Amino acid sequence: MELVILSGKGGTGKTTIATALSELAKDVMRVDCDVDAPNFYLYYQGQDVERKDFIGSKKAFIDKSKCVKCGICKEICRFDAIDIKKDQYFVDSFSCEGCGLCTIACNFKAISMQDEKTADVYITKIEKGLLSRAQMEIGADGSGKLITELRENAKRYNKENKLTIIDGSPGIGCPVISSITGSNAALIVTEPSKSGLEDLKRVYSLCKHFKIMTFVCINKYDINIEVANDIEEFANNNNITIVGKIPFDEKVMESINNLKPITEYEESRANKAIREMWEILKSKIN
Amino acid sequence: MKIVISAKGQDINDLMDVRFGRCRYFQIHNLETGEFKVLENAGQKSGGGAGIAAAQQIIDEGVDVVITGSLGPNAFDLINKAGIKAYKCDEISIKEVIEKFKNGELQEINIAGPSHHGM
Amino acid sequence: MNIAVLSGKGGTGKTTVSTNLSLALNANYVDCDVEEPNGFLFLKPNIDNVYEVEEEYPVINKEKCVGCGMCVKVCNFNALAKVKDDILVFDKLCHSCGACQYVCKFGAIEYKKRVIGRIESGSAFGINIKQGILNKGEPMAVPVIKKMLSSINRNELNVIDCPPGTSCNVVNSLKYSDFAVLVTEPSNFGLHDLKLAIELVKMFNIPFGVVINKDNGEENIIKKYCINNNIRILGTIPFNKKTAELYSKGEILYFDRDHKNIFDELVNNIREVLPWS
Known part of the structure; x- marks a missing residue:
């Protein structure tokens, strides 16, 4: 069973809820697919049990021993990625888009395309189980390929088929689709704002397309009751179950600052609502 | 008739993968001769345009039918232009997929799924 | 002189800082967050010029x-x-x-051009304003960002509102920058993402400072981190109901009596690091 937590826009509380649910579910495999802001693991002290390079792209590389400094590569590169410094040609890897034109144009076979590591991928052992995560290189972009890798890694370490909770990628692009496809259920965390509702609609249409059981949770629902009602109406019209309405609670900020899951705050109103939500969700997905 | 199925594994008992561009394998089964071969999906390795790379690969194999979960607009276009018929199926074993196809129980894919923003 | 405003993650107040800073500096405001340009919502400029950004693509003869x-x-x-x-x-x-x-x-291959976005420019409150917009469904933002940044006059003072994160879109915005303002908020998530942003600006050897948004005036992990690592704190924006209200109404903080000095101070602090005429 794979449950993916989604949001559309950033900042709706997706990670807070993903963390709380994985606490409540106890024996789970965690996957952090929010590779641009991988905050899931900040909650846990852990030890990496596996680390691998993730090759996300290819970049041009100039072999100085073969380069005759004819300059054709610099001339034809449309990305201004080749420059000359101290009489040596070199590739600025931030500018290189990996098209490979220079490797074709070089008559001296001095340029080749080489794998570029764009992230480290880890399996991290935490007190309460395992977490599959990535740390991207600066300036790298997350891709569907990286998400696919993270989920595959989790599967390798989850032979007993435990519940997997995925902190999904934000947005509605390729990484999100890669976090949804093949999972069994999706929980969309939304907040009562105009952009929250718009994003909910977009993410829901993706889930619907991939025929995934979809649930909605309205986080901080009481900061704008009017829009919260609009969200409920949208959910009702589309037969989506709202499994939770979580009140605004300053304890959530405190829990983030102390890096303690909100479930450890017994008196917190948000915690209480999340616990109720989990009971409902559990009965629906089992 | 050569049919290709997006697959999670290399064996006929492995599950179909509902993803097309980013599935791990393509299993090609020749229904007349019973021959079958497995390809690693070329799309899986590309940063962008996975669906196109995958479609190109199976077009080059000269298949008649593709069975998968859904096709993005680019892959759909290519498959369509190549005259390959596409059918939809769920995550069941390849063996069952082939049975269902033989019995005419699969639905044809006539529209493309949502775009993956080309990434 | 280009001042880039960036943040590790979305939702930290990058646009709030860039728009108000532009006004306080009397500088041009350039919105490079081309996938979600929001600066115009606050500045509400009169747009007097729109031009399209084109990309080439092959056509087979x-x-x-x-x-x-x-x-x-x-x-x-x-x-x-x-x-x-x-x-x-x-x-x-x-x-x-x-x-x-x-x-x-x-x-057999020729190149034709197609439109992938546009650049709008105009003015509001006496400053020049520019924003790039990437058309929906277009996957590549970099050409729009490059086009916009190559069109601005570096002899003037420009504030660049960067895209969120540390992706290649941000990298491309930074290439044109002389100074970076990193916006963050006092939480562990904020600190984590700030560290990534710092790594990025250091790679480009750009002088930088930090602005703490949603600051309650007390000690916090961002302040501690900055002090321990000799990082300049350029300013703080308070976390209170009034700030949030003004923001939600789309009003400009710089025009509010209680908030104006925040940005004037920010300007003074930047001037100390980055002298200009």
């Missing part, structure tokens, strides 16, 4: 094409495919690198 498929082979972006003897072009995946044209022995 069917009379000259022999269907050899060389172009398909060299395209590293899967923007070309071969079906039977036809070459198909997927223009959205094309990076306009020119490789297909370069290898075509038959001169």
Whole structure:
């Protein structure tokens, strides 16, 4: 069973809820697919049990021993990625888009395309189980390929088929689709704002397309009751179950600052609502 | 008739993968001769345009039918232009997929799924 | 002189800082967050100029094409495919690198242009304002960002509102910058993402300072981190109901009596590091 937590826009509380649910579910495999802001693991002290390079792209590389400094590569590169410094040609890897034109144009076979590591991928052992995560290189972009890798890694370490909770990628692009496809259920965390509702609609249409059981949770629902009602109406019209309405609670900020899951705050109103939500969700997905 | 199925594994008992561009394998089964071969999906390795790379690969194999979960607009276009018929199926074993196809129980894919923003 | 405003993650107040800073500095405001440009919502400028950003893509001349498929082979972006003897072009995946044209022995590939976004410029409150907009469904923002930044006058003072994160879109914005303002908020998530942003600006050797948004005036982990690592704190924006209210109404903080000094102080602090006339 794979449950993916989604949001559309950033900042709706997706990670807070993903963390709380994985606490409540106890024996789970965690996957952090929010590779641009991988905050899931900040909650846990852990030890990496596996680390691998993730090759996300290819970049041009100039072999100085073969380069005759004819300059054709610099001339034809449309990305201004080749420059000359101290009489040596070199590739600025931030500018290189990996098209490979220079490797074709070089008559001296001095340029080749080489794998570029764009992230480290880890399996991290935490007190309460395992977490599959990535740390991207600066300036790298997350891709569907990286998400696919993270989920595959989790599967390798989850032979007993435990519940997997995925902190999904934000947005509605390729990484999100890669976090949804093949999972069994999706929980969309939304907040009562105009952009929250718009994003909910977009993410829901993706889930619907991939025929995934979809649930909605309205986080901080009481900061704008009017829009919260609009969200409920949208959910009702589309037969989506709202499994939770979580009140605004300053304890959530405190829990983030102390890096303690909100479930450890017994008196917190948000915690209480999340616990109720989990009971409902559990009965629906089992 | 050569049919290709997006697959999670290399064996006929492995599950179909509902993803097309980013599935791990393509299993090609020749229904007349019973021959079958497995390809690693070329799309899986590309940063962008996975669906196109995958479609190109199976077009080059000269298949008649593709069975998968859904096709993005680019892959759909290519498959369509190549005259390959596409059918939809769920995550069941390849063996069952082939049975269902033989019995005419699969639905044809006539529209493309949502775009993956080309990434 | 270009001042880039960036943040590791979304939702930290990057646009609030850039718009108000532009006003306080009397500088041009340039919105490079082309996927979600929001600065205009606050500044509400009169737009007097719009121009389109175009990208090149290959077009196959069917009379000259022999269907050899060389172009398909060299395209590293899967923007070309071969079906039977036809070459198909997927223009959205094309990076306009020119490789297909370069290898075509038959001169069958020409380049045409298509519109992928636009740049709008105008003015409000006496400052010049520019924003780039990437058309919906277009995957590549970099050409719009490059076009916009190459069009601004670096002899003037420009505030660049960068895209969120540390992706290649941000990298491209930073290439044109002389100073960076990193916006963050006092939480562990904020600190984590701030560290990534710092790593990025250090790679480009750009002098930088930090602005703490949603600051309650007390000690916090960002302040501690900055002090321990000798990082300049340029200013703080308070976390209170009034600030949030003004923001939610789309009003400009700089025009509010209680908030004006925040940004004036920010300007003074930047001036100390980055002298200009």
